[in-house]
Amino acid sequence: MKTQRKANSLRGTVQHAILLVYIAIILFPLGWVFNSSFKTNKEIIAFPWSFPDDWLLSNYGNAWTGAHVSHYFMNSLVISSIAAVMTLILGTSTSFALTRMKFPRLRKVIKRVLMVALLVPAGSLLVPLYMLLRSFHLYNTPLALIMPYITFGLPPTVFMISAFFKSFPNELEEAGTMDGLSIYGLLWRVIVPIAIPPLIPVFMLNFLSNWNEFMMANLFLTKEKFRTLPVSMVAFYDQLNMNYGSLCAAIMFSLIPVVLMYFLLQKRIIACIKA
Template identity: 45%
Template sequence: MPTSLKKAVPHAVLLVYVAIILFPFVFVLFSSLKADNVEISQSPFAFPKDFYFQNYVDAWVQAKIDVYFFNSTYLALSTAVLGVLLAAGTSFALTRMKFRITSKIIYQCVLIGLLIPGNVLFIAQYILMMKLDILNTHWALFWPYTAGALPFSILLISAFMKSMPNELEEAAIIDGLSAPGLFVRIILPLTLPALVTVFIINFLGNWNEYLLANFFINKDTLRTLPTGMVGFRDAYQTNYALICTGIVFSVTPVLLLYAFLQKQIIEGITAGSVKG
């Protein structure tokens, strides 16, 4: 087999795979731009005859997608940012500070946290939120989202920090940097690929989370997009164009994140794989 053909076969297979993955989304996107169910049923996979953007206006305003979208956005962003900062600080203490026994004990506890499925903690979390009297508020989602992401975040960031040479730390200390200054001015900039990857993973997990949001929040004005989409589907179950429009709104932030931060994602996934 010629060398050029050997190189072309994997690319062809990947292109077919990408086409299969993207095909449902293309169908949803085209359907969201069609006027009504008649056009969708007559030509389900065809390009829209006319771009009917009124669907997006109706879904955004009348179906309260704007409220659900805002709730999901600020909850996912705030918890992801706080989770990254807490995980980075913990990873710095575990890997760069000289507390060998304590660090090993804490690190083992973090690993144990990875072995516990999140759904197992649901009842305990519900009771805790109830005793704290924060059910039916966004705090009931903020704290579980932040805490639940810490084990994996610490594991990934710690692997990246362990690969950093000790000479950087020693040179910074000689220059007079304290531990907080070393962390902020040296460690955080160097671990940016891992931090971005952890942020994206946490953001996507919080953006798509449904179980806690469904049981901890009952007020419609506080619902996140996944739970709001259930009511949206029930209210507009006969209007497929509007349902497809809601789906487009729900996946747009994810696509934008991958489009602009794909380089950092790839770098962060390989964090710690090569000793620096």
């Protein structure tokens, strides 16, 4: 028994040590960027690993107003939020139809189409999407990103939500039908309220994917007034004449939605993981 306890204790210690090393590797670049966001260019270049002599809050003001990060931030927030919400609504409706309604032949076709869509890399569709957006006069409009984001986010969303809907007992539908609910009332008044815990992580995954996306944003939105935050980082050097401190401050601004979303929704995320 003592040998087994020692082995379990050693195993737990090793696992925690590996986890701590992993966390340190993940947090180190973030800590370096945060530290550098308060430095001058000279300090960053000459003393990259030291703390700043004077903690410059002006880098954040310079990035937010001087480099128009506030404008790009709102563009990213609006586009990412709309696309994530629409993906969740369409994905939830599709998942409900595929798992709770009876149309076996069409259901197999839809599932196969979604499975194929999962296997197609987004990069291979950039040229066809570019031509399609130009032909529909959507190029250089917010819809040029919102619609592709919904399209690429829908297949994984459907499969994730479907896995949860399959576990729902049929008695819920029977009870809702006896109360006179339509198929839409059954979905939005019975199923969705119960499914909120797993729907929140799905929304977060789609939002963060849209928020960090660069390739399509760089190709489909060339007008500066529609530019998103990841794309604006590329032109940051020219706008601020190689101001690394303000660039690091802009990177910290890009983390705000991620951090806020986690702190506001962490209880539901943990509850979903435990379930």
